[in-house]
Amino acid sequence: MRISLMTTCLVDVMAPDVAASTVRLLERLGHEVVYDPRQTCCGQMHTNTGYYREAAPVVRSFVDTFEPQLDRIDAIVMPSGSCAGCVREQHALVARHEDDAELEERAGHVAAKTYELSELLVDVLKVTDVGAYFPHxxxxxxxxxxxxxxxxxxxxxxxxxxxxxxxxxxxxxxxxxxxxxxxxxxxxxxxxxxxxxxxxxxxxxxxxxxxxxxxxxxxxxxxxxxxxxxxxxxxxxxxxxxxxxxxxxxxxxxxxxxxxx
CATH class of the missing domain: 3.40.50 (Rossmann fold)
Structure with missing residues (x-):
């Protein structure tokens, strides 16, 4: 499979090895991982705080980055339940709040291919034993x-x-x-x-x-x-x-x- 990695802001800044580990894992399982450097925040911080109007351009930027990839990738993976939850559950909410039907539809297309890491592995790749070793x-x-x-x-x-x-x-x-x-x-x-x-x-x-x-x-x-x-x-x-x-x-x-x- 061809999988697009969304690193998330906090991982990028505070825990970059989480993103690197995600890539190593998926490549070890035989999948191609691609990364679009134009990606920015998913807007979770804004939406969780109730700033839907301020979140709208952030959501639009996210959709503008990932929607053009959809015909060339099989999935988008995010090593973050909170950010994946924002894309899947809150992007459409923000679009509706702004009365932007087009953005809501486009956000839905992106959300349909977006997965948190464990979801991707178990539900999409159909694997639970990934060949890991961790004696702790x-x-x-x-x-x-x-x-x-x-x-x-x-x-x-x-x-x-x-x-x-x-x-x-x-x-x-x-x-x-x-x-x-x-x-x-x-x-x-x-x-x-x-x-x-x-x-x-x-x-x-x-x-x-x-x-x-x-x-x-x-x-x-x-x-x-x-x-x-x-x-x-x-x-x-x-x-x-x-x-x-x-x-x-x-x-x-x-x-x-x-x-x-």
Whole structure:
């Protein structure tokens, strides 16, 4: 298959290895990955905060970038449940708010080929064992948008449990929010901090070496709290685990998604 990668803003700036891992994984599985350097933000920050009018030109730019590719690619992959959720659920909402029927129709065409990474692997590529090797204990945090918008369900866990050498342990209260929520963590910082404090404590209680999720934003938030409290677990993206093999194992960094040395 020919797959177009949408890196997402936060991955591009804060966690570029997540994008690189996505490419390594898909190419190892025999697929061609293409990248359009004109891509910019999907507009999630604007839409989540309710700024639909301001989001409209961002959505239009996104559609202008990806719609012309649709006849040359099989899918668009985003290593982010929140950004994929924005494209699939919120772009049409923004277009309707602006009474732009043409943009709504075009956005729908793009959304129909857009997938979060675990969706692409399990539903489109029909694979759960990707040949990964990760001899560590992990616990999985299902991010809010992937769980509630996209309803990815057990797909990430199916992929994780097929990894050689891994031990997946339960995360207490796994379905509670980490408190990031984009601008929520800025506008409601005290509430956000209380939420991530509870999440980090549950990660520690799991006994895992790593906390894994499909969103770099949530990992940045959780990893930042773990780092500030001196806790042992490290944040890691699903793509980084699935890209890890015996020949090319994942090498953790001391500065990764909020984890400061």
């Amino acid at each position: 204990t992990v616990t999985y945090h299902p991010t809010c948008h992937s769980m509630r918008f996209l309803k990815v369900g057990p797909r990430p866990l199916k992929l994780l449990r097929a990894v050689e050498g891994i031990e997946v342990v339960n995360l207490p209260s796994s379905d509670t929010c980490c408190g990031f929520g984009g601008t929520f963590s800025v506008k409601n910082d005290a509430t956000s901090d209380a939420m991530v404090t509870d999440k980090a404590a549950n990660v520690v209680a799991s006994g895992a070496d790593y906390v894994v999720a499909g969103d770099a934003s949530c990992l940045m938030n959780i990893g930042g709290k773990l780092s500030r409290t001196g806790a042992r677990p490290r944040p890691i993206h699903l793509a980084q685990i699935l890209a890890s093999t015996k020949e090319e194992p994942f090498v953790p960094s001391d500065v990764m998604m909020g984890r400061a040395s």
